[in-house]
Amino acid sequence: MHHFPSSTYPEDRAEHPPSFLHDNTYNSSTPPSSSRSSGGSLISMLLQKTIESEQILQESSAAYYHPDAHISFSALTSPRLVGHYSSTSSKSSSTTIEPLSPASQASTGASPNGAGSNQDWTLELGDRRQAKRARVENIIRGIAVSPPSPSVHCTDGETTPTSDLQSETMENKQENKRKQRVSQHQDLLTTGGASGKSTDEGHNLKKQLQTMQRLLGQLQARFIQIYDTWNKGYPETEVFMDPYSEFNNGGPFDREDKLLADILKYELSRAVNSSVDSIFKNISHTLFKSPQLHIKDGGMVETDDETMFLSSNEPASSSTHVDSMSRLPPCSKSGMAQQLPEIQTEALSLVVQKPASMTRPCSLNLTVKRPLHFHQPSLLYNHPTDLQEDHQLLDNSFHHDTFGGLQCAPTTTGLPTPEMVDLLWNPVKVKSKVTSRPPRSPQVHHPIATGHNVLLDSLCLPHVKMEYGSFQSMVKRTSYVLNEGLTTHHLKKAKLMFFYTRYPSSNVLTTFFSDVQLTRCIMSQLIKWFSNFREFYYIQMEKFARQARVERVNSVRDVAVRRDSELFRSLNMHYNKANDFQVPDRFLEVAEITLQEFYISISLARDSDPSWKKAIYKVISKLDGDVPAEFKAPPITT
DNA sequence: ATTATTCCTG
């Protein structure tokens, strides 16, 4: 159909004009460099989003077009952007998420210190401080008293404490969403439960689990609120700094703040501890009362004492926070009353400080002693929470981590295999090279060593000193874990994505590989992958084009690519080795066009020009289509 | 000078 060389192709062939039609498809106007390196943990991204959206909401809409905003608004996308922010509801389509993509996050997130920041920050600092304090105090009160009631009003990560109007409407929406999800979850639990019969006990348990999930979601939301409030109170610092050292240095924290910090630390750790402990008690009461379920795996030793301790507790109600606290083993309380971060435990060395590339460096002073009884239940109770709505990132692994874990854990034997346990305990791949990762060794694996420290460290929460186990449990339950490296599954997914896009923008990559920590390194690895894909693709094209020229007719019309073509077989073998994916027709068209381009160029002896392929590349780069949304799900599902 | 991409090699 397309008989003409490059000059005629551009517009009419681009049926799905991508938003990144620029020649430099990878950088557009937002460099993914240091900006994206803020650790990339879920929560840090959450926080960043919160902060960012707050800023955006505060600024006038004119700020969208401020040159310093660095948000790449094409004429195509700007209406959607405005729509997105004004409605404050985000659909799950990739296009509406664009404005919140990490790239734009980074640029806007850096704005407080940038040239484009408004002076309101400093001018209204005094007033804002007072308001801030009021809010924080309110939060504390809420934490101290609020029972895990479903009706509790809580803001999610997307909402902002300052813009009441916004958050109010948003809370309603999100509350609804949350209910939906919870009910969905319940369906899953009832249908996919291990026992199959829904005893009263199981019923109660489920209800309590849901309640606890909600509570945890609220707690996380409060974390975010508090963090946000603090961070906002000192925009000039941008980075959250150690209150104590800063105080001594005449830094931004005054006595009141120190006091506030102490109170917060105490309340937060207390609330989290008690709620998590309650959850644990409930679930362990059911799961572990059978001696069959005493599991010993690696460092996880379960003694009879613990079991007795666990099963002797009655189900916790909302009013037993303090009560349940008092039942905790001494070690779990150790971190609570201690206020000074100087008190380190031996395991603090395990907390790995991220390299300086982090935009929001901070360390968590966490005591790492954790009650043994926390180990096992965490495996089986890796739930998401309500905070996940509107967060693409969360939604993705949500399916996999949660339901996968829940459905797989109870095997026919009723016992998780060591591999499963290990897998669940090792969601963070510390060193992952797709091609060179050695098989996981079945050796003893200390649960609190490695892996999770990265996660914890990247949380970037204020200095809340709390019991490690509870905190970790909360993290594991309220958020899924980001992979730190690309896996073979990601590679497979990338190859399939190549059928749709030969030149994926960094935007596309971030949205479709959101279940990995997209550091600079990972991102360039992904880019390299696609570069390699293209290389193979073009080599095949040239090869078959020359071959066609030799043996076939002289007409371009006869140059075609069909599913039975040898060229297609070659490509399919490369990108879809398992042949379990239906290659879209569009790819055949693109391949045919590519082949024709090569054929023409060779026919016209353009290949004498050393850069003769460049023109072809340019043509092909405009033929990218949208990647189906299904690819946003984590790749392991197949 | 820096960054992105291709080309080449193992």
Add this chain to the structure above:
DNA sequence: CAGGAATAAT
């Protein structure tokens, strides 16, 4: 597919 040189683009 990854590493690195070469090269183009900014």
